[in-house]
Amino acid sequence: MRSGEPAAPGLYLHIPFCARKCAYCDFDSAVYPSAMQPAYLDAVARELAARRSEVPGPFATVYVGGGSPSSLDDTAWAWLWDIVAEATASGGCLECTVEMNPSQTTAAKLARIQGLATRVSLGAQTFVPELRRALGREPSDPACIARAAQRIAGRFRLNLDLMHSLPGQSPAAAAADIDRAVALGAGHVSAYALTPAAETPLGAAVARGEIAMPDEDTQIAMLRGARERLAAHGLVQYEISNFARPGEECRHNLATWAGCEYLGIGAAACSYVGGERSRNEPDPARYIARIAAERAAVRERERLDARPRAGELAMLALRTCAGIDIAAFAARTGFDPHMLFADALRAHSAAGLLEIDAGRIRLTEAGRDLANCVMEDFLL
Numbered sequence: 001m002r003s004g005e006p007a008a009p010g011l012y013l014h015i016p017f018c019a020r021k022c023a024y025c026d027f028d029s030a031v032y033p034s035a036m037q038p039a040y041l042d043a044v045a046r047e048l049a050a051r052r053s054e055v056p057g058p059f060a061t062v063y064v065g066g067g068s069p070s071s072l073d074d075t076a077w078a079w080l081w082d083i084v085a086e087a088t089a090s091g092g093c094l095e096c097t098v099e100m101n102p103s104q105t106t107a108a109k110l111a112r113i114q115g116l117a118t119r120v121s122l123g124a125q126t127f128v129p130e131l132r133r134a135l136g137r138e139p140s141d142p143a144c145i146a147r148a149a150q151r152i153a154g155r156f157r158l159n160l161d162l163m164h165s166l167p168g169q170s171p172a173a174a175a176a177d178i179d180r181a182v183a184l185g186a187g188h189v190s191a192y193a194l195t196p197a198a199e200t201p202l203g204a205a206v207a208r209g210e211i212a213m214p215d216e217d218t219q220i221a222m223l224r225g226a227r228e229r230l231a232a233h234g235l236v237q238y239e240i241s242n243f244a245r246p247g248e249e250c251r252h253n254l255a256t257w258a259g260c261e262y263l264g265i266g267a268a269a270c271s272y273v274g275g276e277r278s279r280n281e282p283d284p285a286r287y288i289a290r291i292a293a294e295r296a297a298v299r300e301r302e303r304l305d306a307r308p309r310a311g312e313l314a315m316l317a318l319r320t321c322a323g324i325d326i327a328a329f330a331a332r333t334g335f336d337p338h339m340l341f342a343d344a345l346r347a348h349s350a351a352g353l354l355e356i357d358a359g360r361i362r363l364t365e366a367g368r369d370l371a372n373c374v375m376e377d378f379l380l
Contacts, residue, residue: 008060010252014266015069016284023136026197028268028282029067037076043291045083048265054273055263058092061252070104084116095251105148120152121159127180128173131166149184157248159188165219166194167211174222175229182233187248191226192241220369239320240371257316276303310335311380318375323362344377
């Protein structure tokens, strides 16, 4: 552990392949030719071997994301998990998550990850066929989600990703999605408000006035309804968009929000190691070429000074319901948050968006509704 940094580094593996690009997605992913998969996995393995020494000790968590990692063919899927097995062979890995598309969650793919993955995250978004079609989710029939959940049950912890504030979605439909997710055995639900990026097909349609988004009052009502509904099912909110039964929180994400180190491998993967943030070449073909030429995959680097880093840590902590531990923050950063963020604390406390209690600074329920507006005032 480096001085001033929490222990427990994590590993993130980025798999940018998708069977199709959803209308709302602005992630670094696309429908790449399957012929690229072997070269990509070879590059991932080589980059990980070259950079492993950057983070000493075992990985406490592994997160395999994308894209949709499950869109890999069976040969590439097996290779991916050979890479994970080697990365965790020294022991100490407490959690390994993989994102899967419900329609690709086959018995064979699940059998290959048995004993390596501990947690599967399914992208459900919604169970309403018309809304699934509007989002570009295939198949539009939500029965594939139930089949995938049944295959996962009892073998892995299950997260279901849901979206609310969709065009044409009613609060009742959003609540029904939550009920169905819990009924399928999800011990963890990520419930995100849809915010269409301008560069996506959905965002462009909204900008042209072809699709109307719910108004702000409806979005806040859905957000609060999600919190209440999930709490009634025993899933406790622990971050702005994440809810879990006790013990089923995502360790990898919690470590990221705590400012722990993580090593990102693959095209567009981000890392935070040794006080430096970095981002890899985002284009998979160019990423493969860089690795083949024995060039560094990293294309962007940034080292934050003490004050901006303290602001970033505060912003990350405020995402969680635990908030900022005032004493721990001061010990780690050398700054008293009362003084460093005096203006933000004064303004948002007076507005009822922040509370300072029992040695912590937290968002109130009203503050969670406007979290982005509050947190941006902590970035220095």
